[in-house]
Amino acid sequence: MPVSKYSHINTTKLPLNILDLRDEAFYDFVRQFSGQRVAELLAFQELNGVDSFLGCKDVTAILHLQSDQLNGLKKTTCITLIDGTIALLPGLESSIHVLTKLLKKKREEVIKQAERLHSINSSFLSVTNSIPIVQQTTASPISCPSIYTPPQTTLLTVDSSNLSSQNSSYVLNPLTDEISNRIATNIIDWLKKKQHEGVGVGVGEGVDILHSTPSPTHGGALTHTLKTLTFVGDIVASNLLLMDVVLV
Template identity: 25%
Template sequence: MSLSNVPKLQELYFHPWKLPLETLTLVDDQFYSFIEYLVGSTLSNLLRVQEINSVPILLLTTDVFKHLFLKINDVETDLLRQELLLQIDNNNLIVKSANRTKIKCLFDILKITSDRIFQEGQRIATKHQINYSSFAIPSATPAVSTANTYSTLTVDDQRNSLLKCIDDWSSLNETFFNLKEFKLEEGNNFRLIVKAGTNGIQASIECLCKTIITLGKLHSKLIPSNFYRHLKSPGCKYVNRLLKEQKLEETNRNNSYSTTSSSSSSQLIDNNSQSTTAVVPNRKRTLGSTHKIKSKKQRKN
């Protein structure tokens, strides 16, 4: 997953809903890169040495700094202590306030995003019949299959959620595409198809380059990450066309500016030449007149 569409920690603190849901499924190196992107490499390494390699494990960890106060003698832990702890006297160490605040902020954002998944996409309509009087399951009781259970989100719910995600994503990725005005609007820039089938609610997006992208799911909720990936790929002719049109427009504007500047310079040179030509004869006449006056004075004398 690319982190280019993930806002910084400061923005996520005020708008946690902007965090892509895909980030909650990252593990190992991708997870550590995600943590480093938000709170820095030192705190990411702190999680790495403890093998906290995913969001669920992180959220279930009571105190990530506890590791630093254990009697562990290794170079990596000692380096982390130097970076993350503050010595207040000869014997006591405390976690620097900024580091603890970053982790708390990270926890809050991930918890809100996790709760959002459970509230919007985890309302699975399953009803398990549990017999508390016996551990044995009667043979006549049919097995409950979770493979064909569906989210309570309707087609309209899924559609509205996708459109909101796409709108937010396009606003956040203007700088990534180097486009001055990059806005994705259904009907103008893409066509969204959401419909219910035997395998639940499915969706696809037809890009303006005529490519049809099938959307994936995260915990029964449709997510547009495949569409994002297509737009960022070199194969999307629609984005390539936008970039070429913008480049052509800038070239024409620069050429127009150069032509205007050249014309102005030429006009200025012409005006200066005319002014010089007009002044020189007058100067000659003045000198000539002066010479005649001097000659007359000499004759009188």
């Protein structure tokens, strides 16, 4: 790559937005960098930015024109010789030359930076376009081991048909001996009451053979073995149990 003829020029002192300055902002910069007279020369020609300034082949060529409107500008920027010719002041000529090289170098740097940025963007796009697109699939739910799930409660169903006759009364009838005694006592008291009222009934205790039977009047069935009572008279033991015994 050829070395730029402006490579030795330092552009760090220029405003970062020098290429964007226009009109008074640009003239203020020229005034500070090259002086008031150079700024007036550019302003008179409407060279109001870097592009228009560098686009003009010779910014001093206007001074060689014959016009009354240039007399004031010529007096501040040039000297008039005896033969009537004019010459640009050496300091102004040098300032314009330095300003021209500086702005050209800056524009060159900006153009190179833009080209590098474009190259990087193009490379990035080519890389991203070469990457295959993987369609998103539905992910399976992830189990969390930290969450405890209690086991489901299994209801135990007891098949009474498989139980022996010996144990059926205990499985299906959880009444204790104390409750049985209370029921038997209530029946005995009831029978004594009936006997006192004139009903011929004899009461006594025997072996465990008395069982309750289903009762339509109570809406259910009582299943339990009680201490057997010996009944005398016309009263049936099973009916007595269903009609009058109340479990509390």
